[in-house]
Amino acid sequence: MHFVPDEKILILDFGSQVTQLIARRVRELEVYCEIHPYSMSIEAIREFAPNGIILSGSPASLGKEGAPLPTEEVYKVGVPVLGICYGLQVTTHLLGGQVEQADHREYGHAMLQIDDSAGLFEGLDSEVQVWMSHGDRISGLPNGFRRIAHTSNSPLAAIANEKNTVFGVQFHPEVVHTPCGKQILSNFVRGVCGLHAEWTMESFVERTVAEIREKVGPEGRAICGLSGGVDSSVAAVLVHKAIGDRLHCIYVDAGIMREGETEQVEKTFREHFHMNLTVVRAGEMFLERLAGESDPEKKRKIIGNTFIDVFDEEARKLGGADYLVQGTLYPDVIESVSVKGPSVTIKTHHNVGGLPEKMKLKLIEPLRELFKDEVRAVGAAMDMPREVLWRQPFPGPGLAIRVLGAVSPERLAVLRKADLIFDEEIRGAGLYDQLWQSFVVLLPVKTVGVMGDERTYEDVCALRAVTSEDAMTADWARLPYELLAKVSSRIINEVRGINRVTYDITSKPPGTIEWE
Numbered sequence: 001m002h003f004v005p006d007e008k009i010l011i012l013d014f015g016s017q018v019t020q021l022i023a024r025r026v027r028e029l030e031v032y033c034e035i036h037p038y039s040m041s042i043e044a045i046r047e048f049a050p051n052g053i054i055l056s057g058s059p060a061s062l063g064k065e066g067a068p069l070p071t072e073e074v075y076k077v078g079v080p081v082l083g084i085c086y087g088l089q090v091t092t093h094l095l096g097g098q099v100e101q102a103d104h105r106e107y108g109h110a111m112l113q114i115d116d117s118a119g120l121f122e123g124l125d126s127e128v129q130v131w132m133s134h135g136d137r138i139s140g141l142p143n144g145f146r147r148i149a150h151t152s153n154s155p156l157a158a159i160a161n162e163k164n165t166v167f168g169v170q171f172h173p174e175v176v177h178t179p180c181g182k183q184i185l186s187n188f189v190r191g192v193c194g195l196h197a198e199w200t201m202e203s204f205v206e207r208t209v210a211e212i213r214e215k216v217g218p219e220g221r222a223i224c225g226l227s228g229g230v231d232s233s234v235a236a237v238l239v240h241k242a243i244g245d246r247l248h249c250i251y252v253d254a255g256i257m258r259e260g261e262t263e264q265v266e267k268t269f270r271e272h273f274h275m276n277l278t279v280v281r282a283g284e285m286f287l288e289r290l291a292g293e294s295d296p297e298k299k300r301k302i303i304g305n306t307f308i309d310v311f312d313e314e315a316r317k318l319g320g321a322d323y324l325v326q327g328t329l330y331p332d333v334i335e336s337v338s339v340k341g342p343s344v345t346i347k348t349h350h351n352v353g354g355l356p357e358k359m360k361l362k363l364i365e366p367l368r369e370l371f372k373d374e375v376r377a378v379g380a381a382m383d384m385p386r387e388v389l390w391r392q393p394f395p396g397p398g399l400a401i402r403v404l405g406a407v408s409p410e411r412l413a414v415l416r417k418a419d420l421i422f423d424e425e426i427r428g429a430g431l432y433d434q435l436w437q438s439f440v441v442l443l444p445v446k447t448v449g450v451m452g453d454e455r456t457y458e459d460v461c462a463l464r465a466v467t468s469e470d471a472m473t474a475d476w477a478r479l480p481y482e483l484l485a486k487v488s489s490r491i492i493n494e495v496r497g498i499n500r501v502t503y504d505i506t507s508k509p510p511g512t513i514e515w516e
């Protein structure tokens with residue numbers, strides 16, 4: 001299924017770290033866009049039928065062999081083109097201008113002097129701050145182009161061929177360090193391309209629901225594995241809106257969930273949304289298979305495989321289905337043309353990969369075109385509760401990777417109690433929404449303590465709280481001492497089995513967010 005509005009922008013990606021930001025800015029303007037690899041064929045571009053094309057930046061240099069180039073036909077599609085940074089250089093190179101390697105790189109803030117404030121720079125002051133990050137620069141205009149802005153270091157910092165509506169800027173309008181960047185992108189998307197604000201979450205819900213209905217037909221049935229997380233929850237509610245009781249949700253309680261989590265899922269989906277929900281209490285099976293295993297990757301594998309077995313069995317009991325609903329998001333879909341090569345696997349993230357093949361199901365992925373913040377907006381447009389939409393991420397293998405080493409029901413129970421206390425205090429202090437994640441880790445280390453007149457010899461736990469934008473990097477949260485003191489004293493007083501509380505002050509990198 002591919003929900004695509006009538007008006008849209010195509011972003012060709014040359015491997016810049018910030019290509020996704022271009023897409024987010026365009027979507028913030030309520031105009032739909034998609035990112036595709038720079039090598040997209042002209043036939044595919046024509047079929048996509050964009051109303052405007054943006055060429056992204058890149059760490060590559062045109063001076064080096066193998067520099068990525070798009071089809072030259074991209075300028076003949078008959079729609080406006082905007083090149084950003086490397087995209088400007090590519091445009092210059094392909095249309096007959098000159099690109100040279102500058103004496104030094106220009107990186108950081110620069111003042112842009114605007115020579116012509118019509119069109120792309122409509123409504124801006126004559127001098128604005130922009131963000132630069134480039135080595136090469138252009139030294140000769142392509143035919144039919146003129147300069148529309150410069151900086152002290154880039155005599156041709158922005159160029160235009162108004163007749164053919166082709167533009168290029170050396171700086172990055174998509175980053176926050178270019179404060180007027182959104183206006184420039186708006187001038188391109190709304191002004192030059194003439195597009196309207198069509199991409200609203202209400203319109204998305206309406207059209208997606210209609211599409212799912214058509215795809216599944218009047219008899220088709222779907223199943224969805226709910227995890228309690230934002231993505232699968234929003235996907236399920238969306239599909240439920242389309243096909244009602246012909247959607248059946250399955251929630252597997254693997255015995256590695258936090259306190260009250262299963263009940264919360266039941267409340268939201270059964271009571272609030274009146275959806276078909278089967279809760280499978282399979283904790284015993286998971287814990288039996290996990291018994292004695294202390295290797296984090298093996299634990300993940302056991303959990304992933306057991307999940308598939310349980311889910312498969314449950315779906316069979318329901319009498320089969322034609323479709324599987326998954327909460328895949330756009331960042332998972334974007335075909336990266338990253339020049340860095342495949343990144344090393346630090347941790348394998350278990351998900352339900354392998355299920356659709358095994359069960360011979362067709363997929364419904366209604367969130368494939370959305371970024372995370374858009375998913376939340378879709379949820380809000382469908383009146384989903386705030387606690388569900390703004391829940392902190394929780395890993396698939398759950399508490400099994402927070403009980404370090406071998407997992408047992410007893411250790412899980414101890415961790416659950418401590419985790420609930422930390423969670424209550426974080427929420428009570430009004431910090432929950434500001435933190436990417438906050439949780440407790442139970443260590444396989446015993447220490448000596450004294451309580452009353454008695455010697456204790458019990459486990460240590462670590463509190464972990466981080467701030468982050470996307471989990472790729474994270475910083476340990478500077479929680480108030482008073483809060484840490486209260487959590488420590490509550491855990492030691494209220495949780496039998498823990499007699500020492502520590503706070504993790506490691507950022508990512510070099511640490512990871514989870515301990516296993």
Ligand code: XMP
Nearest residue numbers: 347348349350393395396397471512513514
């Ligand atoms: P790390 O620990 O790698 O975590 O810094 C980054 C983000 O991913 C989550 N995480 C997982 N999620 N299955 C998941 O679904 C996993 O095996 C897994 N391991 C880590 C982690 O909670 C953080 O949000």
